[in-house]
Amino acid sequence: MNIASNIETVQQKIRCAAEKAGRNPDEITLIAVTKTVDSEAARQVMQAGVLDLGENRVQSFLDKYEALGDEPRWHIIGHLQTNKVKYIIGKVQLIHSVDSLHLAEEINKKALALGLSQDILFQFNISGETSKSGAAEEEAERIFEALSKLQGISVRGLMTMAPLLADDSETKQVFAGLRKLSEKISTWQYPNISMDYLSMGMSGDFEAAISEGANLVRIGSALFK
Numbered sequence: 711m712n713i714a715s716n717i718e719t720v721q722q723k724i725r726c727a728a729e730k731a732g733r734n735p736d737e738i739t740l741i742a743v744t745k746t747v748d749s750e751a752a753r754q755v756m757q758a759g760v761l762d763l764g765e766n767r768v769q770s771f772l773d774k775y776e777a778l779g780d781e782p783r784w785h786i787i788g789h790l791q792t793n794k795v796k797y798i799i800g801k802v803q804l805i806h807s808v809d810s811l812h813l814a815e816e817i818n819k820k821a822l823a824l825g826l827s828q829d830i831l832f833q834f835n836i837s838g839e840t841s842k843s844g845a846a847e848e849e850a851e852r853i854f855e856a857l858s859k860l861q862g863i864s865v866r867g868l869m870t871m872a873p874l875l876a877d878d879s880e881t882k883q884v885f886a887g888l889r890k891l892s893e894k895i896s897t898w899q900y901p902n903i904s905m906d907y908l909s910m911g912m913s914g915d916f917e918a919a920i921s922e923g924a925n926l927v928r929i930g931s932a933l934f935k
């Protein structure tokens with residue numbers, strides 16, 4: 711496993727995909743998903759210049775946080791239970807996987823108690839695949855109106871995952887669907903809601919996601935092989 715060279719390869723592909731889409735590569739951030747590797751491998755990622763790290767489980771985040779502290783920007787990308795929120799507030803840069811109003815309210819409460827505002831993304835299930843987390847698009851207006859009133863969170867954008875077994879055109883449709891939804895939400899002009907980030911694309915589909923507007927790509931297996 712040569713992490714530095716894998717990172718270079720992926721970054722090159724990110725640049726190519728951006729240029730092909732007529733986009734500035736510098737606006738796309740690679741988040742290294744370290745969920746399958748230990749703190750030592752995560753440290754190698756940082757040494758190769760990637761300072762955004764993603765974890766999908768609270769416990770494995772906390773283990774790495776203990777080893778690596780605040781130097782990386784931490785991203786929580788996996789389904790989050792409300793009873794675990796208290797362990798991560800104040801430590802993580804961005805929670806990508808907020809998939810219900812109930813969870814957002816809990817994050818709000820814990821952040822306010824610490825006197826801070828937590829940046830989050832809201833996760834949508836664009837494909838409708840039942841095994842995926844995320845709210846349905848039809849719920850967006852009700853949810854965002856409520857989110858805009860929570861002072862302990864700041865909504866910075868949207869996240870989605872493509873279906874596991876989708877073909878290329880279906881994958882693209884899902885990513886385009888999230889982009890269109892973010893454009894629609896922008897027109898509502900709710901306070902406390904901005905659509906700065908589209909978090910979409912993993913090892914198998916980040917190029918498609920970039921062509922549809924992703925600016926946060928979450929990549930694990932392509933870096934650790």
Ligand SMILES: *Cc1c(COP(=O)(O)O)cnc(C)c1O
Pocket residue numbers: 743745766787788871911912913914928929930931932
């Ligand atoms: C594991 C994971 C990724 C990275 O997936 P790879 O296919 O290993 O790149 C991205 N997003 C989420 C939510 C994940 O759980």
